[in-house]
Amino acid sequence: MNYFDRLDEDIVPFHLLPRLDGETLIRLSCVSPEFRHLIINNEDLMRKICISTWPSLLYGDGIGCRKVSRFPSSYRSFFCQAFPSIDEHHPLPPPPPSPRPVTFFMYNMDIFLQGQREPCYSGLYLDQVDTTEMEQVDTTMERLLGPKLYYDTRRTFKIHWPCGLARADRRKFFSVKKEKEGCEEYLKQNMSLSCVVVEIYRSCAGSLFHPSTCKPVSVKETRIRLPISVEVEVVFETFIPAPVGFYTEMVKCEVKITCCGWEEGDEEKFYMDTIEFTMDDMNGEQLTRKDGNLIISNAIENGERKINKQT
Template sequence: MKFESLPTVEDGGHTSIADVHPDIIRTHILARLDGPTLASATCASAQLHSLSSCDDLWRHLCHRNWPSTARPLIRHLISRFPAAHRGFYSDSFPTLHYRSRCRPVNSNPLRLPPAPRLVSAVDVHYRNKLILSKVEETDTVTGWFLCSPFRIDVLDQKEKVPAPVKFHGGHDTFQSDLEESLTLSWIIFDPAQNRAANFSSPRPVSVNRHWLSGDIQVRFATVLAGQQAGEPVSCTAVVTCGGREGGELQVKEVSFQVEDMEGKNLSGRESLVILQEAMELGERRREKKGEEREIHAEFLKMKKERIERKQRREKRLDMVCMATGVTIFLAWALHLLRRYS
């Protein structure tokens, strides 16, 4: 889009963008732009920089992308960010990207004061239609949180959210449809540091049926650097959907966990450090379609290799223990034979 000049009807001449009334630019041009384009407009000229920096533009953009940001608690948190909604958008729009060498091997981890709470803003869309919008606060100072496996649930145990989506074409067809059409945004705030990040992949990394309940589990995952160099972790959000063919879709569970290379869910204490560091130092970029699946598949491959190596070590250790036990038994038996012969 070129802003330098606009042709006039009257004399066929040109007029500069500066001659256009600011309200027209703001209302009819800038308000229609997406985030990256609006950010680019701030660099075009001093006038556009001033107009594009208006917090109302960025506020409406955030509400359009993430309806949960219109909640009073989230609006209060965003108001404390540097540059308010524009600063929040720059934190949350690009997805977090894992780099295997984002922390040098011998470097010390980032030391941040523990956050007394985390706030999650969660939005689920199906074909760009909102089906779930929730805000969840998590107390992070209790002994239960610090020592237990980290998990955030935005729905109560028996809560079910109906969605204007119907099962059609059988489970296999519907699974494929959810894989293409369901999107999730899981933005976590650290109110103490006035930082936020979107920990959900743009698209699902897998869609599977639960072996027991038959519910469909849609997984979104972002791979991040763990506390040890070269040890990635997976931040996994699961949207569990139920319903019968021909009936209405129901969202039965929406949860978030952090998993290490051995398949273990990290504790609240461990997860808090990783999430805070990702919000403060994590690389953010707009990933190509399908890239999140490739990164997650690589994580699963590394995880499988780690488990297989561990199993081989344990098997060798078992063999050594068995051989040692047999040797001791034979030596003891030989000693008894010599003693009583």
Template structure:
């Protein structure tokens, strides 16, 4: 008795051309997140054309950043070259800006008159704060003063869920995330200046509050104390461990390697240069934390060198004074 092994003839895989475009657009693309949709768009010209529908990207952006669900912001994003798709491309990936300030000097004469901040804070992936704030900078006071954006008034705060288990510092470092998108309505560009996860979490020495720092390191003026600048968002949390935590302060500042706050004009030159020339790439925050630590180490090293120079100058001044003193007395005694 002979047996015959059956032969299977696999059916060829269905190509996207066999699916109606409406099925791809409404039943497949609507289920994708932004990065996956962008990757799918690279597969073929057909998929690219289907993926350019602005409504798809509007739904993705609105679900990613609650703070942009604002009529004013929606009108601004609609003016971007490719609408919400351009906005997502500017805002979702990690910012990598390495072009020195010397290449950005042209921006100093064409600074915009307004910035829009769209900020979302999450605790364990749950949204706890979402706020949109417009910063007008039409006067000389803003351009000459230290650049700072505060989201809260002194009496405002946001309640977070109760912290459970572990230490308070570790819990906030692991579970608190932040997105701060700056939008330039005039130049129709945006950038996300947050590192996503905190680059540093520490307890304030005086108040006992927890300060989580989300930082992006940007290129500044090569060869100076602004060779690199730190664009930092500080989230201040107060309360007691085991109880509800209050987010009391969320502020943005730009500092140089000496720890000095940059002026409004200098900060805007760097930020707008980063909008135009900064590269966007995917990341999970670990690289940004490493850049932050390297920046802080270079800052400490500059401080140590400065202290050594000052000590040397002080010693030279003391020796010069002693020499002059001895010279005068020698002249007086042996005259």
């Protein structure tokens, strides 16, 4: 007996499915051909799920949504590629002999606090990488800055979001209730991070940090002078596989978030000040910008995906 025949045709796609999260929808699509058809072929449903999972797609007048709409199957393709995270346990094939001259990445960053309806921060970073220019050494800048400083500022992989530059009335604040253990323990248990990278020219995506399993590895609070009385540094880490032939099997991706705030009654009020994303090899050395982008590009295209279980 087909129980779908007993229901109004609008009940499941318009009233039941939109209430489910991404992981449930993926699992439900494997239950039967009927569910798979209702989920995968419902473009409006896929768009709503993508935006609720990654609010940063709406950042900057929806620039992320416009890029995703150019995928071969639009939001359906993006969701299937971005919702599972890249599995660090599966080695990648060797990279192409020579990288593309120009690669265009879009980093979608969302930071969540459990129990709050809106994310603490949503933003994106567009990065155009010209590998031909990166091969050329700017001898003038190297001479002025010195070899080490030139390497650190120009050649290493580092992405910086200066979130706190907005005027005070435009900053997005979030509150943390005072606990006996302090705000460090609260943020360590309740803050999560999502980072999806889109390679725009190839219309493909991959999830480096997944909010269902990504928890801070460290939280450090510092008391500083007024007008800001509290500064908290939250660090997230994840690992992605390196291509075959790279001198380490995996690389570490680290996101360091600095929150500034002050005490206000029984709560501490914070806003995101800076977000910094770096990549290191397993020897602790920071990757060059070229190697970092090559590894991300190869992981997006060839990396195995896994569904993360809620912990």
